[in-house]
Structures are given as structure tokens and as C-alpha cells.
Amino acid sequence: MKISFYSIKFFGLLFSFLLTLNGFANEGSDNASQGDERINTENEIKEYIQHHIKDAHDFHLVSYTNDAGERVHVGFPLPVILYGRDGITTFMSSEFHHDTEGKVVVEKNGSRFVNYHSKIYELENGASEVAFDADKHPVNASRPLDLSISKSVFGILVIGLLMLWWFSSLARQYKKRSIPKGFGRVLEPLVIYVRDEIAKPNIGEKKYRKFTGYLMTVFFFIWFLNILGLTPLGFNVTGQIAVTAALAIFTLIIYTVSGNRDYWIHMIWMPGVPILIRPVLALIELLGAFVIKPFSLLVRLFANISAGHIIVMSLVAIMITLKSEMTVFGSTTLSFVLALFITVIELLVAFLQAYIFTMLSALFIGMAVAEHDHEHDSDGTHELSDAEDVRADFI
């Protein structure tokens, strides 16, 4: 079997390491036969990384050229569900034949679709081929609402089902015994950790119960997806801005809906501050609550995970870029050591980002439901004593 150099799937380092060695071993003989699909130059690597960071419509693990000289793609297609001009259209992503350059046109229900840079475009009526402007943006095509089970959605579903399976079996264990055994014993301290270190201290002993379900779901969802992103399967779910945006908006909705009277008073008409400053403060507070907080949440997670993926992939790519300067062995060793180091850090980051997202969500919720007893009590008594003074003067 001749494995081409195309397949550097980045997150199983050992996997890619072996793969790469094989690639090197076969390089000489295969050079001529598969020049166009290989990734060797800096631009190609950059493009490949860009491609990986984005969502995909099929589950693609590795490609190689078999003995007969045909490209074999290991992976499986995923369903494409589109809501375009003519309603809902569904077909399997295999119809694009792994094309992401907009060359393969799929015709369904009278509409024509192309896959350009992992985004599906619907060609305008009459167009048979996608046309680009100077910035490489398609000009004669629009983007339908893409509800496909894309790679990210697939990852979300997998993790969702895993979570449901693991934690509901943990829940079922408690019916029989009070101390779980097996994998449940691993999960239980994590649940207790989220409850005691994230939910309770940030929201408060009295009210944390109501929000723990959300916080735990989000924590394990993000963490497991982050870890899934470090596997060789090539998922990048928490690096999708749409996913982190959805998570951030959930938090926004929860702390906005559950905000109590004090929260809104402090936001809109801050007590204890000169009247003239209050509108300015209100503007800042509103901006903070509705834009800055969710935006910081979504960008932090998205940027950290994407950056991690880009760094690991770039380090793996050292194998290729420094090959001529350092020999095959040198560049591979360097890349392996560096990538291993960063991957270990990324493991930490995977946990840390899940923790930070959940912790900040809990903090924002805690701020919204906190009771400001002291300030308001003192305000009230002040007014009361003033009134009594006045009355005393009158008498």
C-alpha cells in the first residue's frame, strides 16, 4: 500500500507520525503520479489548515492512492440538508465527490448546488457553473440555509449521545448503590467539581440548583468536544464560531431572563451615583450585559480552540517545511517533540476553556440573581430617618 503525503491528519500525533514516515518512504516513487493532491508548499499547508479549521460536509479521515493509481478516501459521507429557494433539499455529501472548489455541480429538485470551501452555494437559475469575482467570492450563487448533519453537527450528536449515555448510566447506578463503580466513579467527582467549584461559589448556596443543569451540560459538552478536537478524527466543533455563539447566547438568555429587580436597577439606574452619570453608566452596563459579556464568552472559546488547532497543525507541518534544512529525521523529530508538547498543553486548555466558559456563565448568572440586601436596606433606613427628622421638626 502506498500512502501519499496528502493525509496529515493532525491530532493523533503518533498516527500522523507513522503516516508521515510512510509518506517519506514512498515519496520518491510516487512523486510523479499524484502531484496535484499533495501538500508540500507553505501555501498549500496554510490552505489545508484553513480547510481543517472550517466545518466539513463529509467525514474524511485519510486519503491514499492505491496500487491501481486511484485516489481512495477513507471516511463516510454525511447527509446534506438545505433550505433554499425551492424548499428543503436533501442528499448525501458523497455526491460532491470530495470537491470543495465548486467544480462539481449537484442538481436536485431543479436547483444546482456546489461546495466551495466547505460552504454550499445554490446557483442562480440558469447558471451551470459557479463564477467568482476578484476576491474569489461566488457572484452567481447564494447560500441556502445549511441544516446539514455536517462534521460538527455529527460531533455534537456523538458527544451529546455519549454524555447522555454516560451520565444517565451514572444516574441509574445510584438507584442500586450510593457509591458508583466503574466509569461512574470517574464521572462523579467531575460532577461534584462543577457543582461545588463552579455553580455553588458563583451563584450562591440558595439558587444554584436551578442553573446547575445548564452549567453541567455546557461544561461537559465543551470539555468533551475540546478533547474530541484533539483526537485524530479531525473535529473542530468548539472552534466553530456558530457553536460558541449559540453557547454564549444561551448564557445571555439565562442571565437576562433570571435577572432580578436589583440586577436591572443596578444596570439601568445605578443607585448611589450622581444622577447625571446614571445614563452613561446605564449605557455602559447595557452594552456590557448584552454585547461584551456574550461576545467575550464566544470569542474566548472559539479563538483558544482554533488557535490550538492551528498551532498543532503548524507544528506538524514543520515536518514538511523544514525537511530540506534539517533532513527528514531532524524535521520529523523536531515537529514530533514540539507538537507533543503543545498537544499536552492543549489537553490542559481543553479543560481550562470549558472551565472558564462555565465559570463565567455561572458568574454572570450569579450577578443577575444576587441579592443586594445591604445597600438597599441602608438606603431605605436613610430615607426613613430623614422623614422622621422632618416630622420631628414639624412637631
Next chain:
Amino acid sequence: MDQLINDFSPGLFIMQTVILIVLIFLMVKFAWKPILNSLNEREEGIQGALDAAEKAKLEMQNLQADNEKLLQEARAEREAMMKEAREIKTKMIADAKEEAKEEGDKIVANAQAAIESEKKSAIAELKQQVASLSLEIAEKVVKHELSDSDKQMKLVNEMLGDAKLN
């Protein structure tokens, strides 16, 4: 920023939102609620057991202290009783001694008095008997002496002689 907006996929956003809502609902229903309830129950159980143990320990301590106190009291009481008994014993002995002495003295005195009176009466009786005996003797002597007239004459003479001499 442009890149970010371009990368934002509304479809993925919708899918993620829907899946997350469903996931949160399912997780809360099938996992978090039962898990948290069980954990709380277990923690309360542990806390209850610890509290009970602490309480039992305290009670034990109280009990021990009580026991100790009781023992102390009993000991003190015994001590007091012993002391009292000893005192009573000494007092009784002393009293008995006193009484015995008094009684003895009284008996002795009585005896002495009785002896004295007996002696007196004996002496009196003796005196009386001696007197009567003397009289009898004297009578007998006189009878004997005066049985013949010579001797009577002689006695009178003697007596007369005595009287003269006086």
C-alpha cells in the same frame, strides 16, 4: 472580523441551538436531576451519620462524666458513712464506758453503803449479843458465885474492900 462573519454558519448555529436545547432537557431529566438528588441524599446521609456519631460521642462523654460523678458521690457518701459510723462507734463506746463507769460507781457506792449499814447493824447486833451474852455470863457467874453464903460474904467484903480502897 469579516472572516469571522463569513465563517459564521447560520445552519450550524441553528442545529447547535436545537441540539443543545434538547440535550440540556434530556440531561437535566435523565442525568443531572437524579445524580444531584442522589448526591445530596448521600451527602445528607453522611452528614447525618457524622452528626449522630458526634452526638453519640458527646452523650458517651456525658455518660462517663455522670458515671464518674456518681462514683465520686458514692465514694464520698461511703466515706461520710464510714466516718459517721466510726464516730458513732467511738461515741457509743465512750457512752457505754461512761455509763458503765457510772453504773459501776453507783453499784460500788450502793454496795459500800449497804456494807456500811450491814456493818453498822452487824456491829449493833454484835454489841447487843455481847451485852446479852455478858449479862448471861454475868448472871451465870453471879448465880454460881452466890450459890453459897460464904462466897457471897466474901464478895461483899471484897467489894466493900474495893470500895474502901477507892
